Amino acid sequence: MSVIFSTNQKHSLGKRRCAFCTNQMKYIDYKDIRTLKYFIDGFQRIKPRYYSGVCLRHQKALSGAIKRAREMALIPFVNKYVNK
Amino acid sequence: MTKVKTATPQEVGAGDSLYELMLILSPDLRESEIKKKLKELTDMIEKADGRVVTEDFWGRRNLAYRLKRHNEGIYMVYNLELPGAFLKELKQHLRIEKEVLRSMIIKLPAGHAYTKYDLDAPVELKERKEKPKKYSTKNENISIKHNAPIIAPKKKAEEVKEETEEVKEEMSAEEPEKKEKAGKDKKAEPKREEKEIDESELDKKLDAIIGGEDFNL
Numbered sequence: 464m465s466v467i468f469s470t471n472q473k474h475s476l477g478k479r480r481c482a483f484c485t486n487q488m489k490y491i492d493y494k495d496i497r498t499l500k501y502f503i504d505g506f507q508r509i510k511p512r513y514y515s516g517v518c519l520r521h522q523k524a525l526s527g528a529i530k531r532a533r534e535m536a537l538i539p540f541v542n543k544y545v546n547k
Numbered sequence: 548m549t550k551v552k553t554a555t556p557q558e559v560g561a562g563d564s565l566y567e568l569m570l571i572l573s574p575d576l577r578e579s580e581i582k583k584k585l586k587e588l589t590d591m592i593e594k595a596d597g598r599v600v601t602e603d604f605w606g607r608r609n610l611a612y613r614l615k616r617h618n619e620g621i622y623m624v625y626n627l628e629l630p631g632a633f634l635k636e637l638k639q640h641l642r643i644e645k646e647v648l649r650s651m652i653i654k655l656p657a658g659h660a661y662t663k664y665d666l667d668a669p670v671e672l673k674e675r676k677e678k679p680k681k682y683s684t685k686n687e688n689i690s691i692k693h694n695a696p697i698i699a700p701k702k703k704a705e706e707v708k709e710e711t712e713e714v715k716e717e718m719s720a721e722e723p724e725k726k727e728k729a730g731k732d733k734k735a736e737p738k739r740e741e742k743e744i745d746e747s748e749l750d751k752k753l754d755a756i757i758g759g760e761d762f763n764l
């Protein structure tokens with residue numbers, strides 16, 4: 464199953480759609496790092512909703528999944544090269 | 548690398564709910580030791596009326612950050628059906644275990660199917676189209692700019708003209724004949740050389756005036 468995650472940046476505000484709603488994903492898995500990485504900053508911070516266009520319901524699930532992935536050392540908390 | 552074993556579908560015990568258990572074991576363990584550890588765990592679960600639905604062995608992976616002085620970890624994921632009372636005991640057991648670097652138990656939604664992800668595959672990104680550069684950085688274009696015509700020398704020539712004319716007017720009062728000759732010569736010659744010629748002619752004229760018999764100081 465190939466899931467398409469387009470960046471909503473080029474669309475106007477009215478036309479933005481949640482990436483999880485369009486793909487009909489009910490459960491956001493913390494093990495699926497590849498999709499989570501679309502919603503993470505260069506500084507490894509969770510992207511705000513106004514950048515990614517994710518709806519509130521999925522943003523909450525997404526942030527939970529990212530935090531779980533961080534806890535299990537799949538995703539770093541901080542970009543280690545920035546601090547040095 | 549990863550192996551997924553799915554248990555045969557059985558009737559779910561009443562009151563049991565689905566949990567997902569993820570373990571990070573220390574990388575110092577050998578393969579036989581890992582198998583032994585995991586078997587102990589599954590035995591313990593089955594003793595407490597739990598059931599292993601799926602098990603997924605990820606193997607060695609680099610950690611995103613150091614855990615208890617280890618850069619690597621051995622990952623193992625279970626989907627379990629557990630009685631709620633046993634959950635606390637299991638957590639306690641995993642916390643005490645030395646070889647377990649970290650563990651996490653999550654409650655899954657009902658009817659959740661385990662999906663496997665290949666995490667090491669590179670993330671696909673759209674290729675950027677390279678735009679042609681507007682300005683070429685070759686030396687040719689730059690050299691042409693420097694060769695632009697310079698306006699300054701024209702002005703100088705005009706200034707020189709005016710000076711010479713003033714001198715001529717002074718001269719005309721005393722010797723009108725010479726002035727006419729000089730004027731004819733100037734017209735024939737190109738403009739740029741005017742100054743030098745004038746100087747030489749002026750010297751001659753001055754000598755003639757000073758050396759002349761009619762001139763008295």
